[in-house]
Amino acid sequence: MEIALTYDPRWRYTPQGRTSSWASLDTVEYVSVLLEELGMTVLPLKADDAFETRLADIKHKYARPVVFWLNEFMPTASGRDMFTVRVIEKLGMMHTGPGTEALATGLDKEATKEVFRGLGLPTPESYVVPLGDFSPIDEPASWEGCAIVKPLLQGNSRGMDGSSVVLAGDAKAIREKVQRVHDEFAEPALVEKYIGGEDAREFTVPMLISHDGGIAELPITEIDLSQIPLAQGRFRFLTHDIKDEKYYLKIPARLSPGTTTRLAAGT
Incomplete structure (x- = not known):
């Protein structure tokens, strides 16, 4: 079986002495070796400007190639990232991982929480503060204790540091954290009940x-x-x-x- 193994062109090798990161060429080599040990033919593929053309060539050259995308995102000429899987779906190729719709839902924290609620699964109370509209903060929180403020659409804990937890009733502190998210990421902020504690796991x-x-x-x-x-x-x-x-x-x-x-x- 032929496996097109995609990766982000911005990835580099992890500097010596540091823990290897998933978003690195170390991962590409590691996964390639594992797949080759299973008898697969690995076709490393950089997700750059020529990605769609090279992927289409692979589709036409091999009978049933599978795309194993390591990188959720790929750069575009506009300067904004896009989902790598969007190109794969456009070409109608088999691939690992979720499709565009599921991936988009998973990266939107509130959309994910709506799925949980629809399934009857418990999830911390929360509200979204859109860009330029701080009115949700003025409504009394439906919970006591603390709140944690996060970017709505980021992953890997981006935008979160030791000061991200504030009192749920401290509108001034919440507004400051939300403003920082708006300024840094140009996206809505999620204000969520903090459920950590001494016995939390x-x-x-x-x-x-x-x-x-x-x-x-x-x-x-x-x-x-x-x-x-x-x-x-x-x-x-x-x-x-x-x-x-x-x-x-x-x-x-x-x-x-x-x-x-x-x-x-x-x-």
Whole structure:
């Protein structure tokens, strides 16, 4: 089988002495080796200006190539990034990972939370503050305690640092954090109930879903909050400056069978 392995042209090798980042050429080489060991023919493909043309050539040259996209985004001539999978879908090629619609929903925190609510899954209370409209902040929060302010559409904890948690009733502090998000990212901000605490635990439950709906569960990962530096002397959460370090991960998480079942079921 031929695998077109796409990557971002802006990626570089990780400097010596630093923890390898996913967004690097180290990842491209690592995944290539794993696929080749499985007997696949790997076709590394840089997602640059010639990406669509080269991908179309691969489609016509091979019978049933599959595109394994490592990079969610690719640069464009306009200066704005676009989803790599959008080009793949345009050419009608088989690919790993979600499609454009699912990816867009997953990167929009409030849209994702709406999906959770529709499925009856618990999710922290929240509200969105659009660009240029601070009126949602003036409405009393529906929860007590603290709030955490995040960019609505960013991933990898971008826009979050140790000062991102404020009192839910402190409109002035929330407005300052929201303004920073608006200025830095030119997008809405999400104000969400902070649910951390002394006994809090955080998990990631990964899975593979095939085109026919089959599901393969992968090892549950725990984000060991005790390994994360305290923010403001009392909060522990992932900020952008430590998100890629990975020293705080426990894979697999050490859980009882009952807890594993509940996490996998989302209950």
